[in-house]
Amino acid sequence: MTTPVLELRNLTVDIPTRHGTLRPVDDVSWSIDAGEILGVVGESGAGKSMTGNAVIGLLDPPAHISGGEVLLEGERIDNVSPAQMRRIRGKRIGMVFQDPLTSLNPLLTIGDQLSETILRHLDVTKSEADARAVRGLDEVGIPSAKNRMGAYPHEFSGGMRQRVVIALALCAEPTLLIADEPTTALDVSVQAQITALLKRLCRERGMAAMLVTHDMGVIAETADRVAVMYAGRLAEIGPVSQIVGQPRHPYTDGLMASTPAASAGKARLRQIPGAMPRLGKLPTGCAFHPRCPKVQDKCRVDPGPKVGIADDRAACWFPIEKAEDVA
Ligand SMILES: Nc1ncnc2c1ncn2[C@@H]1O[C@H](COP(=O)(O)OP(=O)(O)O)[C@@H](O)[C@H]1O
Numbered sequence: 556m557t558t559p560v561l562e563l564r565n566l567t568v569d570i571p572t573r574h575g576t577l578r579p580v581d582d583v584s585w586s587i588d589a590g591e592i593l594g595v596v597g598e599s600g601a602g603k604s605m606t607g608n609a610v611i612g613l614l615d616p617p618a619h620i621s622g623g624e625v626l627l628e629g630e631r632i633d634n635v636s637p638a639q640m641r642r643i644r645g646k647r648i649g650m651v652f653q654d655p656l657t658s659l660n661p662l663l664t665i666g667d668q669l670s671e672t673i674l675r676h677l678d679v680t681k682s683e684a685d686a687r688a689v690r691g692l693d694e695v696g697i698p699s700a701k702n703r704m705g706a707y708p709h710e711f712s713g714g715m716r717q718r719v720v721i722a723l724a725l726c727a728e729p730t731l732l733i734a735d736e737p738t739t740a741l742d743v744s745v746q747a748q749i750t751a752l753l754k755r756l757c758r759e760r761g762m763a764a765m766l767v768t769h770d771m772g773v774i775a776e777t778a779d780r781v782a783v784m785y786a787g788r789l790a791e792i793g794p795v796s797q798i799v800g801q802p803r804h805p806y807t808d809g810l811m812a813s814t815p816a817a818s819a820g821k822a823r824l825r826q827i828p829g830a831m832p833r834l835g836k837l838p839t840g841c842a843f844h845p846r847c848p849k850v851q852d853k854c855r856v857d858p859g860p861k862v863g864i865a866d867d868r869a870a871c872w873f874p875i876e877k878a879e880d881v882a
């Protein structure tokens with residue numbers, strides 16, 4: 556058995572507040588192998604970003620990891636010093652966020668930003684770093700990369716800027732990429748290009764990726780496996796074909812049915828009634844039960860069964876059986 560690139564074991568994040576402790580990430584376990592893209596989906600507020608930020612040690616206090624472990628290539632990284640974590644970020648974990656401007660320094664040319672990052676993390680000369688920076692820009696599809704090295708972030712379009720951010724995230728050759736809504740801020744026409752780019756780069760480099768998005772279309776095109784989150788918990792995890800085509804958790808089913816891209820060719824779009832509960836007001840039992848078309852008494856009392864690391868199954872007492880029609 557090979558060691559996964561990223562493994563979460565019962566990861567739990569707490570936010571202490573005056574009104575009690577909120578738990579945006581509750582006992583989440585999964586792993587991502589080299590070359591694999593795990594899509595993480597769920598409505599806004601599901602805990603997707605909190606999970607990603609916990610992995611890279613960038614939770615905003617007072618939010619903190621209160622339980623479980625994060626392992627990068629088999630080593631725990633949830634308990635390392637801030638200095639060690641800074642070295643891991645950038646070198647072993649690349650990051651791409653929704654807004655490319657947050658990742659770029661407006662006062663530095665993109666060439667300087669890339670070569671500085673390369674010099675910080677790799678043992679190369681300045682001229683080798685510059686050469687690698689040009690190659691990186693070229694690889695992500697920046698036209699005439701060499702001539703653009705001296706340009707500043709504001710001189711690029713949104714889509715080109717996100718390409719620069721991807722080049723920056725990958726220039727130190729990380730084994731793991733965490734991309735949080737990388738295409739959400741971009742024009743629809745550019746989204747597909749960026750998605751395809753991320754997929755190609757993961758394949759070519761054998762990199763593991765955690766791709767956070769609320770866009771099921773992006774997931775269907777990109778992910779190998781998909782983790783579905785609801786109210787901080789893992790609702791279901793499995794191969795993309797199963798999640799999109801044969802969902803077992805009624806929440807996953809509702810999410811798919813409400814997405815044009817995922818439900819193409821199927822019945823009309825339908826919305827999940829109601830909204831995701833606020834963290835301070837989580838329902839008893841399964842957090843999804845007030846919105847669930849299949850709710851039964853047990854669901855109001857008992858949280859769903861746990862989804863194990865290796866199990867492709869749903870945290871639901873009454874999962875949808877194959878070929879069953881719940882519409
Ligand atoms: N500083 C904070 N204080 C209290 N709640 C927070 C804070 N930051 C985020 N949350 C809550 O944590 C939950 C998870 O947020 P997030 O991970 O950003 O969701 P997602 O990325 O899936 O949209 C949400 O309910 C959000 O309201």
Ligand SMILES: [Mg+2]
Nearest residue numbers: 603604605735
């Ligand atoms: Mg988010």
